[in-house]
Amino acid sequence: MTSYRGITWDHPRGRDALRAAAARERSAGSGLDIVWDAHSLEHFESHPIDDLAERYDLIVLDHPHLGEALELGSLRPIDDVVSAAQLERWAGEAVGPSFASYEVAGRQWALPLDAATQVSVRRADLCPAEPGTWDEVEALSRSVPVVLSLAGPHAFLTFASMCVAFGSAFDDDVVGTEVLDRMRSIAARAPRDAETQNPIALLERMTDTADIAYVPLVYGYVNYSSPTVRFADAPAAVAGGRLGSTIGGTGLALSRRCEVTPELVHHIEWLMSSEAQVGFIPAHAGQPSTRTAWLDDAVNGAAHGFYRSTLATIEDSWVRPRYSGYIRFQADASAIIRDALSGELTIPSALAALRAASPDPSLPVGVAAQHPQKVTEQW
Structure with a gap:
């Protein structure tokens, strides 16, 4: 044997x-x-x-x-x-x-x-229908508890996926500023301690309690799909636009x-x-x-429609770079994003820090605007 x-x-x-x-x-x-x-x-x-x-x-x-x-x-x-x-x-x-x-x-x-890939998830008893755009997500956060996945590397992954939806690499200051501003707005109203919880913990919290109504981007886990916890496609910047996800x-x-x-x-x-x-x-x-x-x-049927409900998002998802040093960059970038959301860094300072954190400034670490199938050719 x-x-x-x-x-x-x-x-x-x-x-x-x-x-x-x-x-x-x-x-x-x-x-x-x-x-x-x-x-x-x-x-x-x-x-x-x-x-x-x-x-x-x-x-x-x-x-x-x-x-x-x-x-x-x-x-x-x-x-x-x-x-x-x-x-x-x-x-x-x-x-x-x-x-x-x-x-x-x-x-x-x-x-x-x-x-x-990252998809949206909602408590059906607290959020009868998922938002389709980031404007709708931000509006929803003013009436029910909405959480961003921010623990570990997920702060940067949430940020990068939103940049994908808005059609540009994160080193575009206009897009980066808009995305960080939206993240700040949503995170400011999130339930306590959610920013420290990884995707598994967030989904378990949604399953066991009723203090999170909606997460716009979290890695999909079929194990938590139920009649109450419902997964759907990620939001777009505009109706019919690209579904931003990593x-x-x-x-x-x-x-x-x-x-x-x-x-x-x-x-x-x-x-x-x-x-x-x-x-x-x-x-x-x-x-x-x-x-x-x-x-x-x-x-x-066994998964309460999990797969069909999120298929469009995974088909449109972004592939991260595969260069040596990216894992460290992802961790450092997430810490920068969290500091920007807490107000410890200004948004311009955060965007500058993200560029400086790249292990090789000649590499376009934000390739979000490209179609995912093309990313493999570059890396």
């Missing part, structure tokens, strides 16, 4: 399907034994991939980590072990830019087992220490198959990455 160690993130959506799939292999006597460890969402968002690659064969990661991973040689390219024809099929089946987000320099470095989700990567066997390749291919994506993964608290699954009647 060949044994592998994997690392994923500690939430039912991140771990349950992978552990159940590993148990399925052991029960079938395939000769494959995968043990999945799990770390927190915060650890997943910021922990160095190179350290994980020293200890794990399989790594569930977010695409912005690829710059650092490639610089340090932490990963094995997927196209070394899977055929080009198979990769092309998976690329065509993936929802939004979820597959393309793991391609850098003409190589595929991970496979999107899970697809997610794609997340997770990809399955192979570390440099991973000794790939035919049994492991078969297992990965099964995880990407329609059988797993439409059936097994949703049945085990996972969030699939194929468009077929997102459109499936049974999958949507």
Whole structure:
């Protein structure tokens, strides 16, 4: 029996399907034994991939980590072990830019087992219908509790997605000023302590209490979709405009220490198959990455319409840069955004600080105005 160690993130959506799939292999006597460890969402968002690659064969990661991973040689390219024809099929089946987000320099470095982007969420008992534009979001915040996702890297991700909606990179001072001004207005009326809560905590708070009516941008988690907690598309700047959102989700990567066997390749291919994506993964608290699954009647019925209600947003979502140093920039930029919202920094000072925080001023760290499929060519 060949044994592998994997690392994923500690939430039912991140771990349950992978552990159940590993148990399925052991029960079938395939000769494959995968043990999945799990770390927190915060650890997943910021922990160095190179350290994980020293200890794990399989790594569930977010695409912005690829710059650092490639610089340090932490990963094995997927196209070394899977055929080009198979990769092309998976690329065509993936929802939004979820597959393309793991391609850098003409190589595929991970496979999107899970697809997610920032979407809106509301308490149906407090907010009968979701706003369609940011003007409507700001107006709603004056009558019911509206919260922005601001903890950890999410302050910058919220800001960047709003810039996407308004049609420009964040280093456009006019757009950046308008977006920060709107964020300040909304955040000033938010319920206490919401700014410290990550997306999971915000969604659990919405599930368990009635002190948040609406969040315009939060990473979608099918696990919290219910008749009361309803997910929908992200707001646009104007009716019919681009739905501003930054794609997340997770990809399955192979570390440099991973000794790939035919049994492991078969297992990965099964995880990407329609059988797993439409059936097994949703049945085990996972969030699939194929468009077929997102459109499936049974999958949507079990998820209270989560997938169809947010499909337009993920199809329009922005892909973050994948250069070494981006993860640090994202953390630093979020701290700058929070200081701007609290009034510790003026808006012009915050925009200047964002530009100064870029690890390489020659790189257009705000590529929000580009269509997501084009971003992969630049990075």
